[in-house]
Amino acid sequence: MKFNEALDLLQVYEAGKPIELVVREYCLKAHEVIKLASNENPYGTAQKVRDCMLHALTHVHFYPDDSMYELKKSLAEHFHVVPEEIIIGAGSDQVIDLAIRAKCKKNDSILMAGITFAMYEIYGRAIGANIVRTQNEQHNLDEFKALYKKHNPKVIFICSPNNPLGEALEVNDIVQFLQEIDSEVLVVIDGAYQEYAAFKDRKMKIVPTEIIKQFPNILYLGTFSKVYGLGGMRIGYGIAQKEIIKYLYKLRPPFNVTTLSLVAANQALKEQDFIEYSLKNCFEQMGCYEDFCQERGIEYIPSYANFITMKLGKVNSTTLSEWLLSQGVIVRNLASYNINAIRITIGTQEHNKRLLLLLKEFYETY
Amino acid sequence: MKFNEALDLLQVYEAGKPIELVVREYCLKAHEVIKLASNENPYGTAQKVRDCMLHALTHVHFYPDDSMYELKKSLAEHFHVVPEEIIIGAGSDQVIDLAIRAKCKKNDSILMAGITFAMYEIYGRAIGANIVRTQNEQHNLDEFKALYKKHNPKVIFICSPNNPLGEALEVNDIVQFLQEIDSEVLVVIDGAYQEYAAFKDRKMKIVPTEIIKQFPNILYLGTFSKVYGLGGMRIGYGIAQKEIIKYLYKLRPPFNVTTLSLVAANQALKEQDFIEYSLKNCFEQMGCYEDFCQERGIEYIPSYANFITMKLGKVNSTTLSEWLLSQGVIVRNLASYNINAIRITIGTQEHNKRLLLLLKEFYETY
Numbered sequence: 001m002k003f004n005e006a007l008d009l010l011q012v013y014e015a016g017k018p019i020e021l022v023v024r025e026y027c028l029k030a031h032e033v034i035k036l037a038s039n040e041n042p043y044g045t046a047q048k049v050r051d052c053m054l055h056a057l058t059h060v061h062f063y064p065d066d067s068m069y070e071l072k073k074s075l076a077e078h079f080h081v082v083p084e085e086i087i088i089g090a091g092s093d094q095v096i097d098l099a100i101r102a103k104c105k106k107n108d109s110i111l112m113a114g115i116t117f118a119m120y121e122i123y124g125r126a127i128g129a130n131i132v133r134t135q136n137e138q139h140n141l142d143e144f145k146a147l148y149k150k151h152n153p154k155v156i157f158i159c160s161p162n163n164p165l166g167e168a169l170e171v172n173d174i175v176q177f178l179q180e181i182d183s184e185v186l187v188v189i190d191g192a193y194q195e196y197a198a199f200k201d202r203k204m205k206i207v208p209t210e211i212i213k214q215f216p217n218i219l220y221l222g223t224f225s226k227v228y229g230l231g232g233m234r235i236g237y238g239i240a241q242k243e244i245i246k247y248l249y250k251l252r253p254p255f256n257v258t259t260l261s262l263v264a265a266n267q268a269l270k271e272q273d274f275i276e277y278s279l280k281n282c283f284e285q286m287g288c289y290e291d292f293c294q295e296r297g298i299e300y301i302p303s304y305a306n307f308i309t310m311k312l313g314k315v316n317s318t319t320l321s322e323w324l325l326s327q328g329v330i331v332r333n334l335a336s337y338n339i340n341a342i343r344i345t346i347g348t349q350e351h352n353k354r355l356l357l358l359l360k361e362f363y364e365t366y
Numbered sequence: 367m368k369f370n371e372a373l374d375l376l377q378v379y380e381a382g383k384p385i386e387l388v389v390r391e392y393c394l395k396a397h398e399v400i401k402l403a404s405n406e407n408p409y410g411t412a413q414k415v416r417d418c419m420l421h422a423l424t425h426v427h428f429y430p431d432d433s434m435y436e437l438k439k440s441l442a443e444h445f446h447v448v449p450e451e452i453i454i455g456a457g458s459d460q461v462i463d464l465a466i467r468a469k470c471k472k473n474d475s476i477l478m479a480g481i482t483f484a485m486y487e488i489y490g491r492a493i494g495a496n497i498v499r500t501q502n503e504q505h506n507l508d509e510f511k512a513l514y515k516k517h518n519p520k521v522i523f524i525c526s527p528n529n530p531l532g533e534a535l536e537v538n539d540i541v542q543f544l545q546e547i548d549s550e551v552l553v554v555i556d557g558a559y560q561e562y563a564a565f566k567d568r569k570m571k572i573v574p575t576e577i578i579k580q581f582p583n584i585l586y587l588g589t590f591s592k593v594y595g596l597g598g599m600r601i602g603y604g605i606a607q608k609e610i611i612k613y614l615y616k617l618r619p620p621f622n623v624t625t626l627s628l629v630a631a632n633q634a635l636k637e638q639d640f641i642e643y644s645l646k647n648c649f650e651q652m653g654c655y656e657d658f659c660q661e662r663g664i665e666y667i668p669s670y671a672n673f674i675t676m677k678l679g680k681v682n683s684t685t686l687s688e689w690l691l692s693q694g695v696i697v698r699n700l701a702s703y704n705i706n707a708i709r710i711t712i713g714t715q716e717h718n719k720r721l722l723l724l725l726k727e728f729y730e731t732y
Binding site: 001002003004007010012013014016018019020021024038040041042043044045049050053054056057059060061062063064065066067069070082089090093094097101102103104105126183184186216217225229230231232233234243244247249250251253254256257258259260262264269272 | 367376378384401404406407408411415416423428429430433435436454459463472550591595598600609613615617621622624626627
């Protein structure tokens with residue numbers, strides 16, 4: 001059977017390996033495997049979030065409240081916007097897809113950093129868009145400007161902090177950049193790791209309400225998958241002026257998030273002590289990896305997110321990550337992003353100690 | 367900001383009202399409201415399903431196993447197919463969307479019954495497809511054949527039992543129809559309510575493994591939202607030959623169902639006693655509505671699903687359904703489908719008694 005030709009060229013997203021798979025492939029026991037590959041919160045989610053989900057188990061046979069009234073109200077309060085300026089997706093991923101499909105047609109251009117979140121390209125290619133990347137691996141706004149003028153993109157993606165590299169942009173620089181972009185161009189600012197950046201350095205903190213008030217063409221994305229500890233529940237959001245949200249809504253599938261995800265996210269937003277705890281521990285623990293890299297002369301990218309990316313030089317990232325897998329530790333091999341690097345999610349103290357011991361062993365033995 | 371023009375014409379799916387909304391709008395208490403509008407299983411889901419979800423609450427911070435290994439294995443066993451013949455979606459809804467986007471381009475035709483599940487048209491219009499419907503409200507395969515020859519559709523939707531009307535097709539008739547369809551045309555057989563039809567009359571029972579072996583162009587859809595009692599968890603599936611599944615996978619977003627949905631569906635499939643109980647009660651209770659209609663001379667469509675659709679004649683469906691809402695009972699007004707009818711989900715005995723009393727009151731008073 002023939003399908004649309006664009007599909008033949010599509011690459012599929014390579015997800016971080018789940019624990020279940022490693023258990024099967026390497027004949028390990030589940031408790032022996034630690035996953036530091038997908039930037040989940042190693043402290044889980046707040047206890048009260050799990051409690052709320054537990055109470056909602058009696059309601060799973062009912063379709064979700066598709067107006068998402070409660071969660072929108074909470075998000076609106078949290079971000080000082082109105083509910084009509086919010087769209088909730090099955091992960092911020094889904095909002096990326098909706099944005100591209102609402103704004104782009106075949107052969108339209110989409111501009112993004114040299115190395116950035118893989119789904120921008122994958123969703124773009126699915127509709128036959130032309131992907132334009134900076135030569136710089138990390139975000140370089142001067143190069144963004146030059147490519148914007150040259151390629152006239154319909155959508156620009158800025159990922160700050162950038163996944164999978166970890167660098168972040170100063171808000172002042174983003175604002176200056178936005179002033180030079182035509183208001184017909186949709187600029188998506190992906191803030192999936194913004195809580196981390198804001199904690200580490202206020203200069204990197206993007207305030208959605210300020211940026212969407214100033215610019216009518218901004219779509220800000222956030223997620224509950226990272227510091228909020230709900231990666232398994234697939235829930236994120238977009239914040240933009242009403243006009244943009246209205247159009248994204250036209251493509252949103254009904255009931256796109258589950259009943260339990262709505263309940264969980266709503267409670268998670270209220271658990272700011274847990275968030276603070278998670279952020280503080282993340283950056284304390286990140287120091288251990290930085291120290292290790294400095295001692296060994298391994299290049300790493302200073303990170304504003306909950307992971308650290310090491311550029312490996314002579315060591316091959318596939319060799320290292322497969323050896324770690326055989327030892328029961330899952331990290332993210334960035335070979336598929338065309339760099340010889342691994343991305344390590346900052347885990348609990350116990351996780352990090354174990355991984356650092358393994359890294360030492362690898363570097364001393366191989 | 368300008369978006370793709372196709373969006374301007376898009377209608378948005380009108381979901382059954384959730385209890386939360388009715389509680390807010392009519393100032394009722396949640397326990398006073400009953401929802402018989404979205405064809406959920408009134409008995410909830412099996413206890414063991416909730417137990418499994420409870421155990422998995424400790425894992426919600428991890429992204430789901432995107433290979434969906436366990437659930438695919440269980441579905442493969444249940445349906446006597448192989449895992450490569452299965453795709454799992456955020457509801458079978460998502461598989462509908464993937465199928466349309468994989469197979470259709472702008473101005474391609476999609477053929478469906480006069481009145482059938484609204485999302486076929488909505489997803490079709492989202493990509494600019496041309497929607498062809500039979501004049502017959504219910505599925506009439508002779509008219510399908512004639513329109514197939516005339517319009518050369520890329521995709522045909524057969525919904526058996528048909529939502530929101532309730533009629534079902536005999537499998538022999540479907541097979542005969544399929545023999546006349548070119549194998550380049552994708553025929554989607556939506557079996558969201560198949561468990562009900564198979565229970566009521568074996569002649570209506572579609573066996574996916576048989577039909578996909580015989581025809582390379584069939585995509586069979588099933589869901590956990592109806593008799594399995596997981597409408598809030600957004601999980602369904604498609605079964606087809608590997609080639610079709612492979613292409614749908616190219617458009618599937620990663621992590622498209624939640625960790626808890628996977629766990630729940632996997633257990634739900636094992637709880638066949640609960641399913642039998644739900645099916646048996648459904649048709650016993652449906653008898654009460656049929657009796658009511660016959661006594662009052664109200665036209666209804668004999669139903670092979672867990673709902674009954676009444677054609678109201680002189681009574682206006684909007685008037686009736688809004689009056690019922692004010693009394694705390696949510697039914698589905700089919701005015702948006704352009705028929706003067708209401709669709710009632712068969713509830714528990716208690717629910718049905720309450721609704722039948724209200725219907726009597728309405729017919730005697732208004």
